Amino acid sequence: MKGKTLVISGGTRGIGKAIVYEFAKEGVNIAFTYNSNAELAAEQVKDMESQFGIKARAYPLNILEPETYKELFLEIDKDFDRVDFFISNAIISGRAVVGGYTKFMKLKPRGINNIFTATVNAFVVGAQEAAKRMEKVGGGSIISLSSTGNLVYIENYAGHGTAKAAVETMVKYAAAELGSMNIRVNAVSGGPIETDALRAFTNYEEVKEKTAELSPLKRMGQPQDLAGACLFLCSEKASWITGHTLLIDGGTTFK
Numbered sequence: 001m002k003g004k005t006l007v008i009s010g011g012t013r014g015i016g017k018a019i020v021y022e023f024a025k026e027g028v029n030i031a032f033t034y035n036s037n038a039e040l041a042a043e044q045v046k047d048m049e050s051q052f053g054i055k056a057r058a059y060p061l062n063i064l065e066p067e068t069y070k071e072l073f074l075e076i077d078k079d080f081d082r083v084d085f086f087i088s089n090a091i092i093s094g095r096a097v098v099g100g101y102t103k104f105m106k107l108k109p110r111g112i113n114n115i116f117t118a119t120v121n122a123f124v125v126g127a128q129e130a131a132k133r134m135e136k137v138g139g140g141s142i143i144s145l146s147s148t149g150n151l152v153y154i155e156n157y158a159g160h161g162t163a164k165a166a167v168e169t170m171v172k173y174a175a176a177e178l179g180s181m182n183i184r185v186n187a188v189s190g191g192p193i194e195t196d197a198l199r200a201f202t203n204y205e206e207v208k209e210k211t212a213e214l215s216p217l218k219r220m221g222q223p224q225d226l227a228g229a230c231l232f233l234c235s236e237k238a239s240w241i242t243g244h245t246l247l248i249d250g251g252t253t254f255k
């Protein structure tokens with residue numbers, strides 16, 4: 001992995017942050033994006049460079065404007081000479097999900113569309129730009145984060161759950177067409193993980209308690225629980241895994 005480059009959206013918090021540190025520890029150079037936390041991102045660049053001796057850079061990105069991925073990758077080209085891995089991780093919250101993160105009868109096309117744009121369209125444009133660079137270095141690995149909320153009911157999660165189902169299918173289409181360039185495409189689908197996104201759930205405490213109760217491991221998921229799976233999928237150990245969704249749910253979905 002040493003000397004390779006990871007491009008990831010939303011590297012400042014939660015699962016994205018755990019992923020960038022997991023890859024940086026292995027000597028991977030990191031190009032990550034932030035949305036609102038510019039200062040945090042700059043501190044993280046310094047911290048990763050000094051701790052792991054890698055190159056790290058942070059860039060602003062708004063996944064509600066997926067086409068801006070094209071400009072982002074042009075900026076990344078100035079700082080990095082190769083792209084080996086791309087992880088579509090960022091997710092919107094707050095005002096942007098009004099009418100999307102709610103009960104079925106309160107869903108509004110605008111809220112649903114925002115979530116779809118941020119989840120599916122952002123994955124598509126980001127993965128297209130990444131694949132063009134990966135082709136030049138003989139292949140690579142692309143991952144979209146997903147959620148078990150497309151398999152089991154989660155209150156208010158209809159907008160996100162359906163977008164995650166869609167992105168998992170998009171992953172399979174991408175895998176089918178990018179395999180000839182030696183690019184593997186997979187999804188990592190998590191059960192409830194303790195991050196800011198989950199803390200914003202109106203019923204966070206209840207979800208937390210129920211998750212620990214449902215899991216045979218008797219605890220809630222942590223961001224690191226998904227980071228290792230991403231590292232594995234990007235490594236040579238996963239060389240024949242493509243078009244797959246790796247479910248990491250602490251055993252909660254079966255119960």
Ligand SMILES: NC(=O)c1ccc[n+]([C@@H]2O[C@H](COP(=O)([O-])OP(=O)(O)OC[C@H]3O[C@@H](n4cnc5c(N)ncnc54)[C@H](OP(=O)(O)O)[C@@H]3O)[C@@H](O)[C@H]2O)c1
Nearest residue numbers: 010012014015035036037062063090091190192193195197
């Ligand atoms: N938490 C869970 O229970 C769970 C479970 C399964 C799957 N997932 C998936 O895992 C991924 C990460 O979730 P998380 O829980 O780690 O989220 P999080 O803690 O809320 O972090 C969100 C990240 O996305 C960035 N972001 C926010 N709005 C953005 C925008 N408009 N454009 C670009 N970037 C934006 C944030 O940047 P700033 O810091 O700059 O705001 C931050 O880095 C998501 O795809 C989520 O659906 C989460």
